[in-house]
Amino acid sequence: MSNSKKPESSKAYLAGLANQVPSSSRRDFLKKGIKFSTGLAATAATSAAISDNLPPNIPSWSKTLGSGVVSTPYGIPSKFEKNVIRRTVPWLTADKISSISMSPIQELKGIITPNGLVFERYHAGAPIVNPEEHRLMIHGLVDNPLIFTMDDLMRFPSESVINFLECPANGGMEWRGPQMEALQFTHGMISCCEWTGVRLSTLLAEVGVQTKGKWILAEGADGAAMSRSIPMDKALDDALIVYAQNGEMLRPEQGYPVRLFNPGWEGNTSVKWLRRLEIGDKPWHHREETSKYTDLMPDGRSRRFSYEQEANSVITSPCPENPWGQKGAYEIEGLAWSGRGKIKHVDVSIDGGVTWRPARLKGLVLSKALTRFSLPFKWSGAPLLLQSRAIDETGYVQPTLNQLRDIRGTNSIYHKNSIHTWQLQSNGKIKNVQLK
Amino acid sequence: MSNSKKPESSKAYLAGLANQVPSSSRRDFLKKGIKFSTGLAATAATSAAISDNLPPNIPSWSKTLGSGVVSTPYGIPSKFEKNVIRRTVPWLTADKISSISMSPIQELKGIITPNGLVFERYHAGAPIVNPEEHRLMIHGLVDNPLIFTMDDLMRFPSESVINFLECPANGGMEWRGPQMEALQFTHGMISCCEWTGVRLSTLLAEVGVQTKGKWILAEGADGAAMSRSIPMDKALDDALIVYAQNGEMLRPEQGYPVRLFNPGWEGNTSVKWLRRLEIGDKPWHHREETSKYTDLMPDGRSRRFSYEQEANSVITSPCPENPWGQKGAYEIEGLAWSGRGKIKHVDVSIDGGVTWRPARLKGLVLSKALTRFSLPFKWSGAPLLLQSRAIDETGYVQPTLNQLRDIRGTNSIYHKNSIHTWQLQSNGKIKNVQLK
Numbered sequence: 001m002s003n004s005k006k007p008e009s010s011k012a013y014l015a016g017l018a019n020q021v022p023s024s025s026r027r028d029f030l031k032k033g034i035k036f037s038t039g040l041a042a043t044a045a046t047s048a049a050i051s052d053n054l055p056p057n058i059p060s061w062s063k064t065l066g067s068g069v070v071s072t073p074y075g076i077p078s079k080f081e082k083n084v085i086r087r088t089v090p091w092l093t094a095d096k097i098s099s100i101s102m103s104p105i106q107e108l109k110g111i112i113t114p115n116g117l118v119f120e121r122y123h124a125g126a127p128i129v130n131p132e133e134h135r136l137m138i139h140g141l142v143d144n145p146l147i148f149t150m151d152d153l154m155r156f157p158s159e160s161v162i163n164f165l166e167c168p169a170n171g172g173m174e175w176r177g178p179q180m181e182a183l184q185f186t187h188g189m190i191s192c193c194e195w196t197g198v199r200l201s202t203l204l205a206e207v208g209v210q211t212k213g214k215w216i217l218a219e220g221a222d223g224a225a226m227s228r229s230i231p232m233d234k235a236l237d238d239a240l241i242v243y244a245q246n247g248e249m250l251r252p253e254q255g256y257p258v259r260l261f262n263p264g265w266e267g268n269t270s271v272k273w274l275r276r277l278e279i280g281d282k283p284w285h286h287r288e289e290t291s292k293y294t295d296l297m298p299d300g301r302s303r304r305f306s307y308e309q310e311a312n313s314v315i316t317s318p319c320p321e322n323p324w325g326q327k328g329a330y331e332i333e334g335l336a337w338s339g340r341g342k343i344k345h346v347d348v349s350i351d352g353g354v355t356w357r358p359a360r361l362k363g364l365v366l367s368k369a370l371t372r373f374s375l376p377f378k379w380s381g382a383p384l385l386l387q388s389r390a391i392d393e394t395g396y397v398q399p400t401l402n403q404l405r406d407i408r409g410t411n412s413i414y415h416k417n418s419i420h421t422w423q424l425q426s427n428g429k430i431k432n433v434q435l436k
Numbered sequence: 437m438s439n440s441k442k443p444e445s446s447k448a449y450l451a452g453l454a455n456q457v458p459s460s461s462r463r464d465f466l467k468k469g470i471k472f473s474t475g476l477a478a479t480a481a482t483s484a485a486i487s488d489n490l491p492p493n494i495p496s497w498s499k500t501l502g503s504g505v506v507s508t509p510y511g512i513p514s515k516f517e518k519n520v521i522r523r524t525v526p527w528l529t530a531d532k533i534s535s536i537s538m539s540p541i542q543e544l545k546g547i548i549t550p551n552g553l554v555f556e557r558y559h560a561g562a563p564i565v566n567p568e569e570h571r572l573m574i575h576g577l578v579d580n581p582l583i584f585t586m587d588d589l590m591r592f593p594s595e596s597v598i599n600f601l602e603c604p605a606n607g608g609m610e611w612r613g614p615q616m617e618a619l620q621f622t623h624g625m626i627s628c629c630e631w632t633g634v635r636l637s638t639l640l641a642e643v644g645v646q647t648k649g650k651w652i653l654a655e656g657a658d659g660a661a662m663s664r665s666i667p668m669d670k671a672l673d674d675a676l677i678v679y680a681q682n683g684e685m686l687r688p689e690q691g692y693p694v695r696l697f698n699p700g701w702e703g704n705t706s707v708k709w710l711r712r713l714e715i716g717d718k719p720w721h722h723r724e725e726t727s728k729y730t731d732l733m734p735d736g737r738s739r740r741f742s743y744e745q746e747a748n749s750v751i752t753s754p755c756p757e758n759p760w761g762q763k764g765a766y767e768i769e770g771l772a773w774s775g776r777g778k779i780k781h782v783d784v785s786i787d788g789g790v791t792w793r794p795a796r797l798k799g800l801v802l803s804k805a806l807t808r809f810s811l812p813f814k815w816s817g818a819p820l821l822l823q824s825r826a827i828d829e830t831g832y833v834q835p836t837l838n839q840l841r842d843i844r845g846t847n848s849i850y851h852k853n854s855i856h857t858w859q860l861q862s863n864g865k866i867k868n869v870q871l872k
Contacts, residue, residue: 066561068532096504125502
């Protein structure tokens with residue numbers, strides 16, 4: 001084919017192929033053709049496939065005018081993506097107003113979660129808060145209690161960070177064995193966004209925290225008055241009072257108009273619809289830090305104030321929702337994260353942890369953010385036991401389930417960050433299995 | 437106030453304040469209270485304001501249950517944000533199917549533009565493309581022409597990058613003087629997203645580009661068959677074949693299901709709804725690189741193939757849409773970007789460029805991405821001429837309008853990246869003015 005070909009006939013040429021080459025045959029040569037970045041020539045079948053496919057045939061959408069600008073002043077996804085949505089597990093909770101939805105991480109690319117797909121967690125439903133009427137009070141052991149309007153908060157210098165947000169119950173249904181045959185349900189209580197707000201330390205400097213002030217009670221404006229006790233060290237370290245998410249104001253389900261955000265800590269501590277910060281000298285032991293967000297240890301004691309989300313990872317491709325269709329070249333891809341800092345290294349195993357291969361970390365590797373890992377792989381069609389193992393910059397190594405159970409027992413709900421196993425069957429389908 | 441106060445009465449206490457302290461008086465003490473991060477105590481008026489505002493008064497949304505999870509399986513913004521939308525200028529084009537909409541950058545935070553607010557540019561409207569039927573052909577001076585389905589493209593190893601995307605006409609209405617009294621219209625033809633796809637160099641290795649192949653014609657599947665000639669060097673450098681944006685599949689208006697993406701280059705070269713890449717030995721001189729995207733120079737010749745978006749910046753706060761209400765402490769904030777790499781430095785002037793102060797670069801500073809800059813400022817109420825000046829890592833300094841006109845004259849439409857001036861009036865309002 002020469003480059004002097006006119007666009008019209010080239011276009012027709014393509015269209016002919018697009019509509020007439022049987023998918024299977026195209027797949028066959030293409031599969032053979034894929035030599036990731038090796039530059040090896042594709043097979044003869046390719047040229048044949050092209051030269052056999054005249055006459056012209058142009059797709060309908062190339063023959064008509066499309067929709068104009070601002071047809072959707074605030075845009076929405078393509079109708080062909082209608083299955084990429086948040087989902088909940090009906091049997092998991094008694095009511096949707098005190099429940100959780102999961103992000104479709106099996107469909108997500110890169111590290112940013114679009115706002116429409118960020119997982120939800122409510123204790124009394126998502127309130128509709130009028131930002132004009134909303135106030136944030138900081139009081140207690142301070143020299144000068146202050147009340148902030150949204151305009152007040154947004155006048156302070158802002159900071160933006162890309163961090164993951166995870167519910168500590170992520171994966172918690174599987175402490176006692178596989179329950180879920182979908183990545184969205186085994187690991188979907190996590191998202192990663194760019195968060196913008198004012199440093200909590202800046203506001204605390206305004207009110208003047210007294211020397212006795214060591215803890216902060218954060219309380220939400222929702223019907224549950226959701227509240228958690230936060231140590232002063234975290235508040236002065238990297239905690240933010242956040243009003244924006246991925247460039248725009250918070251979504252209602254994410255705490256609009258303002259929330260606390262504690263990077264790397266369990267999501268419930270990042271109290272949404274934030275209305276009050278009280279400075280005290282000890283934790284409050286409120287409802288959500290006694291009845292919930294605690295774990296029963298083997299010795300009968302309760303593990304509490306377990307704030308940090310320890311290093312975790314999961315293979316997102318393949319997964320139950322995205323099986324492999326046929327033998328050939330694929331990218332084994334996944335996500336890793338740590339509440340303690342950057343992901344330093346990720347290993348992938350195809351034999352259930354007997355041997356490990358180093359994965360490549362792709363794109364941005366940010367502290368307390370989702371990190372993509374990759375391992376190009378040529379599948380022979382043999383069954384595999386696929387696992388990933390994350391190591392963070394503190395040297396923490398993601399544990400096996402047994403290692404975790406040795407310390408935490410089997411009565412926990414939260415903080416299950418053990419190595420996950422996907423069983424790839426010879427038909428390409430994926431099963432959720434748990435190795436001892 | 438002691439920390440032994442019960443949550444109920446504290447909550448009531450806050451509510452009382454929230455609804456009863458007159459906004460003006462709160463603003464007064466708060467304004468005095470704001471000493472960015474200095475930790476200086478707020479004024480006595482603060483405590484007074486609080487202790488005067490019993491009895492209790494709890495906002496309605498704290499007394500009811502909110503909506504449950506997956507009430508919106510794909511979430512949408514708060515109803516209170518309905519004015520944060522893309523907008524177009526009716527007189528700018530004859531028809532909305534060959535027009536542009538602008539992003540509300542005056543409202544955006546951080547560096548990520550949410551997908552619903554990314555500016556739009558069409559040459560024949562946005563087509564609705566069925567991803568199952570869509571094909572990408574790579575042909576011309578190659579050893580093995582190939583046709584890719586979306587499944588084929590998504591099997592290759594993916595890469596994700598955060599880059600800005602800008603129309604070269606951004607600001608183009610103002611070559612001959614201020615036209616627009618809104619930041620959304622002076623600089624809104626820009627967005628910044630995380631883009632995910634396969635490296636074009638990977639696909640070119642698959643087809644085997646012949647030694648004579650120096651240029652690529654990229655053609656879209658829209659009604660305009662929008663096409664541009666791309667030099668092979670760019671294709672082999674950092675060009676991507678992109679199918680995802682901020683974690684999810686491209687929006688229809690952004691080229692769903694697949695587009696070319698040329699980091700740092702004028703937006704029209706990142707051809708949307710991409711259906712064909714033809715390898716040739718010279719540029720094609722198609723419609724959109726002759727009638728459009730060229731500039732008439734003073735010597736009567738046309739400046740063409742002006743791909744790179746040179747360093748640019750603008751102050752986003754204050755701006756015509758976000759005036760300053762009163763004297764006191766503010767953050768002068770803005771955005772800077774360069775198609776040639778990272779932003780190295782940004783200066784801010786309050787006197788129309790007579791003197792300059794270095795701004796702080798906030799958050800991530802990424803190559804070919806929007807970069808936030810900040811200068812805390814105490815406004816006395818005097819009129820100001822606010823400007824920003826970006827310098828990128830190549831040493832390129834954003835020019836004044838005169839410097840730009842000396843080279844390009846006044847007949848250009850595209851690539852107006854000169855220093856922009858906001859006139860802050862003593863009433864806090866902002867006027868778009870142009871200094872010689």
